Amino acid sequence: MTILLDPTSERVPAERPRAERLERLEGRTVGLLDIAKMRGDVFLDRLENRLEARGARVLRFKKPTFTKPAPVDLRSEIARQCDAVVEALAD
Amino acid sequence: MSRESTSVSAAAADAAGSKRPELPSGIVAFVKRDCPTCELVAPVLAAIARQVPLTVYSQDDPDFPPEVSRRDDRDLAVSWQHEVEAVPTLLRVESGREVERALGWHREEWETLTGVEGLGPGLPAMRPGCGSLSVDPAHASGLAVRFGGSKLKARRIEVASLEDELEVGFERGWSDGLPVVPPTEARVLAMLEGTSRAPDETVAIVPPDLAPCTVEKVAINAVMAGCKPEYLPIVLAAVEAACTDAFNIHGLLATTMSAGPVLIVNGPIRRRVGLNSGKNVFGQGHRANATIGRALQLVIRNVGGGRPGEVDRATLGNPGKLSFCFAEDEEGSPWSPLSTDLGFEEGIDTVTLFPGEGPRTIVDQTSREPESLARSFAASLRTMYTPKMVLAFDAIVAVSPEHARVFREAGWSKADLVARLHDLTRVRGSEVVRGAGGIAEGLPEAVRDRDLPKFRPGGLLVVHVGGGAGLFSAIIPGWANGEMGSQPVCRPIGDGSSRGDLLSGGLSSDGETFAAQEGVRS
Numbered sequence: 001m002t003i004l005l006d007p008t009s010e011r012v013p014a015e016r017p018r019a020e021r022l023e024r025l026e027g028r029t030v031g032l033l034d035i036a037k038m039r040g041d042v043f044l045d046r047l048e049n050r051l052e053a054r055g056a057r058v059l060r061f062k063k064p065t066f067t068k069p070a071p072v073d074l075r076s077e078i079a080r081q082c083d084a085v086v087e088a089l090a091d
Numbered sequence: 092m093s094r095e096s097t098s099v100s101a102a103a104a105d106a107a108g109s110k111r112p113e114l115p116s117g118i119v120a121f122v123k124r125d126c127p128t129c130e131l132v133a134p135v136l137a138a139i140a141r142q143v144p145l146t147v148y149s150q151d152d153p154d155f156p157p158e159v160s161r162r163d164d165r166d167l168a169v170s171w172q173h174e175v176e177a178v179p180t181l182l183r184v185e186s187g188r189e190v191e192r193a194l195g196w197h198r199e200e201w202e203t204l205t206g207v208e209g210l211g212p213g214l215p216a217m218r219p220g221c222g223s224l225s226v227d228p229a230h231a232s233g234l235a236v237r238f239g240g241s242k243l244k245a246r247r248i249e250v251a252s253l254e255d256e257l258e259v260g261f262e263r264g265w266s267d268g269l270p271v272v273p274p275t276e277a278r279v280l281a282m283l284e285g286t287s288r289a290p291d292e293t294v295a296i297v298p299p300d301l302a303p304c305t306v307e308k309v310a311i312n313a314v315m316a317g318c319k320p321e322y323l324p325i326v327l328a329a330v331e332a333a334c335t336d337a338f339n340i341h342g343l344l345a346t347t348m349s350a351g352p353v354l355i356v357n358g359p360i361r362r363r364v365g366l367n368s369g370k371n372v373f374g375q376g377h378r379a380n381a382t383i384g385r386a387l388q389l390v391i392r393n394v395g396g397g398r399p400g401e402v403d404r405a406t407l408g409n410p411g412k413l414s415f416c417f418a419e420d421e422e423g424s425p426w427s428p429l430s431t432d433l434g435f436e437e438g439i440d441t442v443t444l445f446p447g448e449g450p451r452t453i454v455d456q457t458s459r460e461p462e463s464l465a466r467s468f469a470a471s472l473r474t475m476y477t478p479k480m481v482l483a484f485d486a487i488v489a490v491s492p493e494h495a496r497v498f499r500e501a502g503w504s505k506a507d508l509v510a511r512l513h514d515l516t517r518v519r520g521s522e523v524v525r526g527a528g529g530i531a532e533g534l535p536e537a538v539r540d541r542d543l544p545k546f547r548p549g550g551l552l553v554v555h556v557g558g559g560a561g562l563f564s565a566i567i568p569g570w571a572n573g574e575m576g577s578q579p580v581c582r583p584i585g586d587g588s589s590r591g592d593l594l595s596g597g598l599s600s601d602g603e604t605f606a607a608q609e610g611v612r613s
Binding site for chain 2: 002003007010
């Protein structure tokens with residue numbers, strides 16, 4: 001029997017439960033994260049209108065560049081201030 | 092041979108192996124019957140044993156030598172763990188610690204080491220020994236796994252006897268599409284001989300999963316790629332360079348564009364490992380070129396979790412994403428190497444990572460004047476991606492020997508060529524605005540009356556490569572440059588731990604900012 005060494009990061013894919021869904025939008029804070037692709041703001045503007053019409057408070061965030069993961073500070077800021085987040089990709 | 096050169100200090104011996112079996116105090120010898128010098132000194136060992144405590148470890152015959160206290164070391168465990176490289180080896184041991192060592196037969200050394208006078212009166216004054224069986228290639232890899240395997244931390248994967256071990260790499264998703272060399276413990280230990288860095292040292296945090304990657308994990312993937320141990324320092328430096336924020340392998344992996352990491356090696360290591368910089372430099376046929384770039388990509392795939400169709404979103408990709416690694420032809424170049432443009436002295440081993448796609452050839456078989464040839468280069472460079480795109484991308488210009496000769500004979504420095512190319516690649520705004528030429532793609536109308544540079548300052552890199560015949564050069568187009576994308580990163584190839592002297596290409600200008608200044612991006 002041959003023994004091989006695992007070339008991967010050996011991360012057992014932990015099964016992560018989905019975050020609890022919001023039962024209503026009224027009075028809740030929703031973050032809209034623009035990943036900085038062109039025209040993502042057009043989509044998010046429309047989303048902001050629709051969310052506010054249903055009573056949600058909307059906060060806008062933007063990544064410095066779409067090519068890199070969101071900075072840790074930005075992620076923690078969203079988690080601190082928002083009950084839910086929508087990340088939008090557009091082009 | 093002087094005594095100093097054959098003695099090993101107690102401190103060094105301790106450092107060499109803390110858990111190895113303790114030796115009996117007194118004099119200890121390692122011998123094998125199949126060694127004429129050992130046969131020769133058998134009576135000497137008997138004479139020593141009559142005067143001082145002596146223990147002899149016999150590697151091949153437990154009855155040899157006669158008239159002494161012998162221990163059977165046919166499994167070579169004691170020889171291996173005490174790093175015996177030749178027989179006879181004579182040690183003086185005090186309180187379980189080796190304090191002196193002599194190799195081969197040397198009367199004066201043996202008398203000093205044992206404190207016994209008049210040894211081997213009928214023998215020549217000295218005679219070299221033979222290789223220890225513990226370093227014989229037939230035994231060494233098995234011993235390395237038996238005694239060195241514990242330093243490997245990676246999860247062990249058992250391959251059933253009916254499984255084809257070459258299929259395992261495909262079935263488990265480790266492969267880039269080509270067969271991978273099965274990473275056995277023996278192969279990985281042999282690979283780790285290519286560096287003095289500890290196997291558990293962290294080399295980088297690898298995107299997209301941001302997984303810590305150790306020297307051992309790099310070695311495993313280098314084995315799978317087909318690397319030789321002497322390539323490992325280049326692979327380690329390439330992994331470090333790729334995982335910097337400046338190079339941004341995350342974005343390069345995730346982009347829908349075709350580019351991937353391109354590795355350019357400078358310095359004497361090119362010759363030592365056999366990297367091709369000449370004929371067919373971007374092509375097949377050279378193990379170092381084909382496997383070093385592949386090892387980096389396998390690290391990104393297996394440790395970082397970056398796989399095509401998942402985080403790798405390339406629309407088209409390019410065949411260089413299997414491995415795109417080459418050396419610069421420094422010896423034949425009229426100019427100093429690429430690494431000197433990026434902040435290193437000539438003669439330092441470096442690897443430069445450039446985010447690039449496949450090379451496209453520039454054919455000019457007629458120009459014999461540098462201005463004419465530069466115009467040819469510029470005409471090709473202007474079309475990169477589309478003639479209407481400016482400032483978003485860098486490029487490598489790969490100048491072949493026959494083209495380089497034109498510049499050499501006219502006395503053009505590399506800086507002269509680069510400056511001229513920047514001038515010649517400027518474009519009129521009216522030609523590149525949206526709608527110009529009946530093409531919707533283009534720049535905003537506001538730049539219609541501007542004169543625009545195609546490349547940001549520092550955005551043209553020049554290397555000298557290729558075979559001696561052929562009036563061709565090539566462009567390696569880059570990917571999104573600057574802070575928003577990727578900077579070329581040049582890193583020294585060392586054997587020590589991570590260095591702080593990271594340089595990122597000496598490109599002081601951010602393409603995004605420069606583009607905004609030029610009015611082509613908002």
